[in-house]
Amino acid sequence: xxxxxxxPVVGNRNRLNQAWMNLINNALxxxxxxxxxxxxxxxxxxxxxxxxxDTGPGIPESIRDRIFEPFFTTKRHGEGIGLGLDIAxxxxxxxxxxxxxxxxxxxxxxxxxxxxxDRNQ
Numbered sequence: 001x002x003x004x005x006x007x008p009v010v011g012n013r014n015r016l017n018q019a020w021m022n023l024i025n026n027a028l029x030x031x032x033x034x035x036x037x038x039x040x041x042x043x044x045x046x047x048x049x050x051x052x053x054d055t056g057p058g059i060p061e062s063i064r065d066r067i068f069e070p071f072f073t074t075k076r077h078g079e080g081i082g083l084g085l086d087i088a089x090x091x092x093x094x095x096x097x098x099x100x101x102x103x104x105x106x107x108x109x110x111x112x113x114x115x116x117x118d119r120n121q
Contacts, residue, residue: 007041009048009113011095016113019091022084023052023109029079030056030107043115047096050111058104067100 027037035055042049059067066072068089073082088109092098096113 007043007048008116009095010116011113012091015091015094019088019111020050020052022088023111026080026084027052027054027056027107027109029075030054032056046115047112048115050113051108052111053106053108055105056107058107059100059102064100064102 024037024039031037031054037055038051038053040051040053042051063072063074068085069082070086071082072086073080075082089098092111092113096111099110099112101108101110
């Protein structure tokens, strides 16, 4: 179990930490370390939603279907090999789901995890 926002969720703490780090790293690179990254957690029914929002240029519609593919990257040479989002998705899909909303100035990755409290009732 892991507790974003103080509510325990179903998932492996170490693996979810890896997913968080990958999402944070991608956001920071997207904003070139100068924009804003906002991380929040909220409850919606049985789900705890952890959101990672950045003020970067957005993800073009033409590549959104590919961003979770292994080795797909839009980064400059030496910044990454295109595994961060694939790893994050693989981790999250073991215990929830990940969704993307993006337009220039606002990209949000939302990670949906089941509340451990609901599971135990």
